[in-house]
Amino acid sequence: MNRTDVVAYMAQQTSMSKKRTEEIVCLIVDTMKDTLVEGEKVQITGFGTFEVKDRAPRVGRNPKTNEEVRIEAFRKPVFRACQDLRARINK
DSSP states (O other): OOHHHHHHHHHHHHTOOHHHHHHHHHHHHHHHHHHHHTTOOEEETTTEEEEEEEEOOEEEEOTTTOOEEEEOOEEEEEEEEOHHHHHHHTO
């Protein structure tokens, strides 16, 4: 399901126009992006938590040449599903 599918589904469920629904979806996504960039968590009860984790620098290996390469430290977004969502997926 992509953004267009989400907008169409939400518009159908709420009887709102697709244009207005898309504005709302974009606002939600932009708010979540801005919050994560600021280093804060986004916790949606009943769904899960989005947050940014710091990865330490490390040494990796090029699988073709078997040569060691240094991987710099970086920040990465992660998602942790809530217990209820995990249980529903694993039925």
